[in-house]
Amino acid sequence: MQRSSRRKFLASLLGTLGAAAVGIATYPVFKYLAPSRSDERGGKVTIPRAQVGVGQARFFQFQGHPAVVLQRGPGVFAAFSAICTHLGCIVKWVPEKGEFLCPCHAGRFSSDGKVLGGPPPKPLPSIPVAISGENLLIG
Numbered sequence: 001m002q003r004s005s006r007r008k009f010l011a012s013l014l015g016t017l018g019a020a021a022v023g024i025a026t027y028p029v030f031k032y033l034a035p036s037r038s039d040e041r042g043g044k045v046t047i048p049r050a051q052v053g054v055g056q057a058r059f060f061q062f063q064g065h066p067a068v069v070l071q072r073g074p075g076v077f078a079a080f081s082a083i084c085t086h087l088g089c090i091v092k093w094v095p096e097k098g099e100f101l102c103p104c105h106a107g108r109f110s111s112d113g114k115v116l117g118g119p120p121p122k123p124l125p126s127i128p129v130a131i132s133g134e135n136l137l138i139g
């Protein structure tokens with residue numbers, strides 16, 4: 001009798017540990033897929049201007065999707081969706097070339113989001129940027 005209850009206890013312990021392991025392993029996937037909370041400014045994102053140097057880009061999340069803001073020239077800012085218009089990979093900024101590169105199929109976009117080469121069918125969608133004091137209001 002005691003052997004049977006020990007088996008039941010071990011089986012339930014293993015079941016509990018297994019369920020916990022599955023939960024721990026899948027939590028990051030659910031966290032990634034879940035829509036992120038919108039921010040306090042009605043969907044706008046605030047980024048300090050000092051964080052975006054001339055010729056530099058800063059990636060951020062906009063309405064739950066990857067986006068990028070860059071300073072194309074002194075005081076000239078532009079923001080775009082960072083999702084490639086071909087098959088949805090995330091573009092990278094290549095400061096040496098002053099263009100975006102999609103690592104999946106070598107799609108290239110200019111600093112104003114236009115297609116320079118590769119398979120992307122459309123430009124990167126732009127996102128409005130406004131300067132507010134020392135901050136950029138994006139969205």
Ligand code: FES
Nearest residue numbers: 084086087102107
């Ligand atoms: S997904 Fe970007 S070029 Fe194909």
